Amino acid sequence: MARAWHLKSRPVAMPGPENFELKELPDVPLAQGQFRVRNAWLSVDPYMRGRMSDVKSYVPPFAIDAPMQGGAVGTVIDSANGDFPVGAQVLHMAGWRDEAVVGPELMPQKLPEIGVPLHHWLGNLGxxxxxxxxxxxxxxxxxxxxxxxxxxxxxxxxxxxxxxxxxxxxxxxxxxxxxxxxxxxxxxxxxxxxxxxxxxxxxxxxxxxxxxxxxxxxxxxxxxxxxxxxxxxxxxxxxxxxxxxxxxxxxxxxxxxxxxxxxxxxxxxxxxxxxxxxDYLAHMGEFQADMGEWVRAGRMQSRETIHDGLESMPDAFLGLFRGANTGKMLVRL
Known part of the structure; x- marks a missing residue:
């Protein structure tokens, strides 16, 4: 059974474990255009704190008692979308969970095979x-x-x-x-x-x-x-x-x-x-050309602070505010 972290309550100041709850997700059939991804890596980012508050922002707040979201990469394991066949590796926004049903609203991107570790698509290449x-x-x-x-x-x-x-x-x-x-x-x-x-x-x-x-x-x-x-x-x-x-x-x-x-x-x-x-999606081609060249030439280093297991997601998130990361904070599933 797939599981996801839900926002249990909205924090007043620094979030704590009491604001999160790990719950099983119902097994729902795929609608046309959707596909199911088994996540391999979850992104942990400071902007997620803003979505825990019910205030107007550039993205809507997380809903109470609903799965949280964030960047993730994984492999398609079931598909009703010909553009994302079984076995494809995908970047999407249904993080905070081990499996996800993904549709167009979660901005999926099929990843090219360029010989880089999968989690790099949550870092310098993403x-x-x-x-x-x-x-x-x-x-x-x-x-x-x-x-x-x-x-x-x-x-x-x-x-x-x-x-x-x-x-x-x-x-x-x-x-x-x-x-x-x-x-x-x-x-x-x-x-x-x-x-x-x-x-x-x-x-x-x-x-x-x-x-x-x-x-x-x-x-x-x-x-x-x-x-x-x-x-x-x-x-x-x-x-x-x-x-x-x-x-x-x-x-x-x-x-x-x-x-x-x-x-x-x-x-x-x-x-x-x-x-x-x-705001600058029209310039993604320019970014990908420059960044791809730098990565291939060894001119972009990266470090990751990695937590293991879905259970560690809140601890990894709270670590951002203690300065507990060097480079990208990630959760490996």
Whole structure:
């Protein structure tokens, strides 16, 4: 019997085990156009926290007492859709479960056989890599010679941004939590990485920008918000561009953030733009060509923090907010 994690209740602040319930799924026949997938890997992503709250957003909230959703890859085991035959490997949005009945509403993508491990389609070759690529190159319009500041640079999206920027001839300053993560960010090609756990962000960023960026930054890729965003405002050069991907610092506490340097948006003429990767689906061909070349040439590294078994999904998800991952957080089934 297939099983799925359901949202049992909506968290007020930091989610806990009490908000989740693992339940069996009914065995339903396939309608025309649907197919059944046995999932092999589940994606674990910070944006899922927003869907646990009943607020208006770019995707609807998870329903109470209904299976949760997220990225997943697996193999078709039964099909009523000629485009997705038995044996095909598929990327889709029916995660948080071990088997899924998938239709067009779950955005399935039949995966080409290019000789990469299946879980890479949840990382640099999938939504994660596309988010980094479009945010950096389309939203922030980053270009060769720019100084790019990336928060959560040891995370899934952040580590991809670091490498894309390096591959495009930019200077990168990353931020990560702890010496080990910072060492990995520098290994990926960052000129410097500040350790936000070692002290306030702003003076560390100022020192790195002085050494590697002539005292300022041209682009900020924000995964964190809060103190990182304020430091980026303080050190932004005129006409800097900010790609606002996420604000994991403020997803759970609900507290107002002190922004001492936000006023510089006016004087420095900073452009700040939020985005989601689906805004740029028309450019997927460009992304796949660039990313595919970089992956084949060994110019894109990836690390994964892997939890095993469907039962571990909530623990993996909550680990995102403790900084428990380096690179992509995944659950292996």
């Amino acid at each position: 939504l994660t890599g596309a988010t980094a690529y479009f945010g950096l190159l389309k939203v922030a319009e980053a270009r060769e010679g720019d100084v790019v500041f990336v928060s959560a640079a040891a995370g899934a999206v952040g580590s991809a941004v670091v490498q894309i920027a390096r591959n495009k001839g930019m200077t990168v300053i990353g931020s990560a939590g702890g010496p080990e993560k910072c060492a990995w960010v520098r290994e990926l090609g960052a000129a410097a990485c500040i350790d936000y756990k070692a002290g306030p962000v702003l003076p560390q960023l100022a020192e790195a920008a002085k050494a590697h960026g002539k005292g300022g930054i041209d682009v900020y890729f924000d995964n964190v918000g809060g103190e990182h965003l304020d430091a980026a405002c303080a050190l932004a050069r005129d006409f800097a561009r900010f790609a606002m991907c996420g604000m994991i610092d403020v997803y759970n506490d609900g507290k107002p953030q002190e922004m001492r340097y936000l006023i510089r948006l006016v004087s420095a003429r900073i452009r700040m733009q939020g985005f989601i990767f689906t």
